[in-house]
Amino acid sequence: MSLPESRSGRRARLDKLREAALHRKVLAKHLPAAFNGRWTRRHWAHASLFATLGALVAAIVPGFSNPVATQASLAVPRTTLALALPALPLAKRRAPAGDNWQLLTVQPGQTLGALFEQLDLPSATMHKLLEKSNARSTLARLRPGAEIGFDIGADGTLRSLRYDRDDTHRVELSLVGDEVRERVIERPTTTRTVVISGEVGRSLFWSARRQGLSGKAIRQLTDDIFKYDIDFNEDVAASDRYSVVVDQVWREGELIGTGDIQAATFTAHGKLYSGFRFEHDGKAEYFTADGRPLKKAFIRMPVQYTRISSGFSGARKHPILGRTRAHQGVDFAARSGTPIMAAGNARVAFVGWKGGYGRTVILDHGRGYTTLYGHMSRFGKERVGQRIAQGALIGYVGMTGLATGPHLHYEFRVNGVHRNPLAVTMPPPEPLRGAALAQFRAQTGKALAQIRKVEDVIYADADTTPPKAKAARKG
Template identity: 35%
Template sequence: MQQTEQSQRKVILTQNPALKERKLRLRWLLAISSLPLFGIITAFGIAPQTSTQDVAISTIVEDVELPEISTPFVSENLESENYWQADQVRRDDTLASLMSRLNVQNSEALDFLRKNPDARALASQLRPGRAIQAQVNASGELLKLQYQLNPTSTLTVERTDSGYQAKTAEPTLETHNVLKTAEIKSSLFAATDSVDIPDSIAIQMAEIFSSDIDFHSDLRKGDRFVVIYEAKYNNGNLVNTGQVLAAEFTNQGKTYKAVMYRNPEGKVAYYTPEGKSLHKSFLRSPLEFTRISSGFTLGRFHPILQKMRAHKGVDLAAPIGTRIKAPADGVVQFVGVKGGYGNVIYLQHNGGVTTVYGHLSRFAPGLRQGMKVSQGDIIGHVGMTGMATGPHLHYEFLLNGVHRDPLKVALPAAQPLAPQYREDFLAHSANLNAQLQLLSASTVASLD
């Protein structure tokens, strides 16, 4: 037992020099690591306190030689000092506040705008959102002013050698082609409204494809169309829309196309891209959209006369004031009041055809006997004059003096594209058809 304890003590004593050496190395390492810290402390310790009280303050004055200034430049071209400023009328604007915002400062111009008979239209027709622009010089003198009185009229005020002058004229409009597409979900008008297509364009499309598509009963959810139409702008603002240039309508899986062509004589018509005419020499209906309240029959109980009587026409229900169009080129045979028809118009057309329009509220201004009308011209407005129980148009179609059902009679075919225009048409059609195909393809891809 005693021998064992002695052996362990020897082992411990044998390890002590190693422990001592390790501890010594550790102490030196700590000492060396602390040297930078001691240096920092020493540096802070020996840095003297800085005092600003003993700094001397003095003022130094020196003569500085300035460069020579040449004679100031005076522009001889006053136009270079003129500038345009564009703005829009705000809701609370007055003439004074508007001119102040346009930097017009001369009283002569303000007096002219208030007193001149033509220029006074500016102050009396300040409509929020309308565009106005003014050209002034560096002194704030008005040189020229342009104001959009309405979509088709612009007021121009300009300073001349004899003073200010004002005139009103139609603005110079920029025409651009607009390409749009939409899908039918409920109705044609709902689809066009969803993509901001004006109603006038929707009506044109309905007329263009009316011989192939009945827009009252044939439309289905999922039908789609592509249309290219003209839009006219004034200073970037849309003024109105023009004609449909081309359109493609897919109805119940079948696609129809139309291209507008204006021949060198100025006549406008719509054709398929291959040149087949889409026009009928007669429109099926003289009203744009309507419903039939009473059809063509040889035996109908008359609601006013209270007896059976032939109804040799169709009654097209529509609100009072609805426009009535000439269904074909013709000559006014009669316009005036006649018995139960009330206000009535008779039109004589080629091929022995006569059409009759009864119960009108009023006639188109200037319409008179012997006057020529073209297809689509407005001839009158729906009413309920004569023997009528409600507002509607009574429409008759006579062929060589014999009444025919306007909704079933075979309409004469339209004149085909003249041979001398065919080459020009095909070149025109190819461009528009390519645009239709491009837009249609992108639409189908997005739907997929």
């Protein structure tokens, strides 16, 4: 090696030594003294920090917590078995590609043409189906919610279309060349008589729907059976119970319909009410357990889903006139436009404007009974002298005349004398007699036994049946 090279090498080594010495001096100022066998607080802090970091890394990275596979474990021999499958039948091998049904649910306002367009099917195919089959009347007017099935081949052409003609028949239209083949498939149904029982909870409608009762059946329970005895807006508590016997229609494991309520019980504030469907003189009605019709001469409230804003009183201060006078009716607060029903079968005696009552209808029910409906926003289609049935629409809630807000002012008069419509006692309807009563008891006894059996199972552990209801059930 030459002299200049040796001098440069020595100079480089000296520079490295000086740099290392300087680095040690800097570290000596900032690092603790060398470990002399005694742990200081700083040593313990550093050790804890490194231990925590190690635990976190082991938990986050799965590879640190799993044992490393050994070469022996990786070298385990594996064996593959070849299983012989049964031969495909000749008919299956020659058959075309399997069905590819696509089900579309008809939306409101949607037509068959819109369904074909959604599936990119030509309209010429749709017209061929309609022209060469008997399905035009059904497919031309699709109802919302109906299901239409399309069997589309691998090449994107329509092979078959199917729809339900009714609950028990399905129609399938198949395209074979220029020919349309129609096949009607019968879909058998079964009817089951079931008992649905539950508590009102936060809402009777919500509870009954959850138990499987249809909306139609719930309306029968509240509007046809118990509306004369129970105010479902005010008289029902969360702990009250209901039980109904209904016929359900099933098809292929699917519930497709619920029939009329055959029997029902309702316990409201410890009092048991019951109703049984029975056909008498060609007309189906609901009766009490002793054979009296549930339908009264007058319904309790001529408007639904409302509250009483002012009751029947001898005297009160009029909110507009400011003077004290008798309030000879009941005010039902409701939204403007709420339908108003006739309280009973009647002849229309008056339709028009009547002073502070505003738009008013007066009905004559015979035998000295009349009812008045005031503050209407508009009338129904009734005319003076016309005969109308109980529950008929006679007008809509409003605030015409002397009214501070939308409500119905309802008056009940007997021989011209005002009576409280919520407290007046009406003569009970005539009960069933003779052979009709015997037939009724034979029919309703079975339904009542079904209800009692189910309730005994459901409420066996929670013996919370009110004493009045227990006594009524035993009777």
